[in-house]
Amino acid sequence: MVLVFVETENGKVRKAALEAVYYGYLTAQKLGTSCQALLLGNAEDATSLGLYGATLVHQNDSLGFNFFDNQVFSAAIAQAAKKLEASVIVLSHSSNGKSLIGNIAYLLDAGSVSAAIDIPNTDNGFSVRKGVFSSKALVNIDILTNVKVVSVLGNSLQINVVGSNAEIQQLTLDVLQPGIKVLSVDKLQSNVTPLPEAERVVSGGRGLKGPENWGIVEELADVLHATTACSRPVSDADWRPHHEHVGQTGIAIRPNLYIAIGISGAIQHLAGVNNSKTIVVINKDPEAPFFKSANYGVVGDLFDVVPKLTEAIKNLNA
């Protein structure tokens, strides 16, 4: 059985979790087994996990899951995996999923691969594909143990409806006492799709000259229902919040559309965004290295080009 750990946010299943479930479903198909989901806490839309391939949702809503403690969650997920005799455990490669994977794998004596971008190849073993060397290369890794743990990079596969609403079953678990205390959670904009899950991203660099000029970036993001991001010097200078910083030292993303505005395209920036499906680069310097990685390039002054693009998209939507 393939068991998928489902992450929630504000009482709802996260988009990353739907992808993980669909990944689990495709993996289960290959292995000739079923895909089931594990929900720790509550989600009002948990039955919808069935649409993406979970035949059953196991739930435990102990108070211990109200905040994230890596030890408590890892122990619970490993315990559930043992109890339900799961052979593959799938996680989202989110900040919590990344923290959990090593811990769960150790507890299950399992081999693990994080940030998978494709369903496993099971022709000869169980081989998982991921980006390495800051997305300059790909690697296929064979997991040699009976139990396997995989985390799925956001936006790696297009999810499809393959089933109907799933039944929810309560699962008894011994929940550990927390080893940490979460004092506060500061979410900056809760109505915006978080960067790792965003399908469209509009990103600004030093070419914008200062934080006061971000209006045009935000307006473009608005008409595209996109999430905003930035290059490292921009967050270093506090023009934009730190969590918007993408690249090697920031976060790695792979949206369907990445629009880079006034960003030169340094190799460390590309490391975080090069896997985007479509890249648009707006830069006044025709020699900017970013154009080499772009699908569409606009050589021009961003202060002129960006508002025009926003208008054009508004017209298209009208």
Add this chain to the structure above:
Amino acid sequence: MKLLVCISKTPDTTAKIAFNGDNTKLETAGITFIMNPYDEWYALVKAIEIQEKWGGSVSVLHVGPSENDPIIRKALAIGATDAYRIDTEAVSADQVAFQMASFIQQHAFDIIFTGKETIDYNGAEVGGRLAAQLNLPFISFASHLDIVTENEAIVKRDMEGGTETIQVNTPFVISAAKGMAEQRIPNMKGIMTAKSKPLNVVTPQPYSSKISIVSHELPPAKKAVQYIDPENMAELARLLREEAKVI
């Protein structure tokens, strides 16, 4: 306080990546290796800052052969007190974490630092595996760490669209992200004293890795960029909808 920083070796960020004949290993000719930036800039420097304020020691721990000693010496030059090298090739996250945890179990450390991930295999798995084997709390992607008393810390942790503030008692495992400290360049005195600081070689435990690398590939070459007239953004909007199908 007794602090431990796990350091790894990675190709320089600008290195051009190629693989050996059967694509199982990185072609190392012509590549400059560095200390993984998260380990060096954030984890190590933060540990040194804590030691400067609270006293104690900063040990660094590395899994790898003796040819990696220059990276360990650099950590000593930046300010670590002493170093341990587990004398075996690093082959996977599970193997490295197992070797390090087995070592740590023989010693008592108050805080065990890793970087948030390595910039080669980008796994982010070692910290969690260490914490599991040591049965300690693990706080990942920490951008701030404040020591309140010798056995209590406040940590800020990055997550999607925000941060969490966490209180934790020592001992614990923490993975360091940007923001935790500022890079320090070793000075001449540091480089000189590093030569005489203890670098202990530790015999590895028997272990076989739970994964194996089948092959590496270079990503398919990207199609040449299509340039759009800056006066014709309607055309770009149309292409994004009709050709790329992304809006």
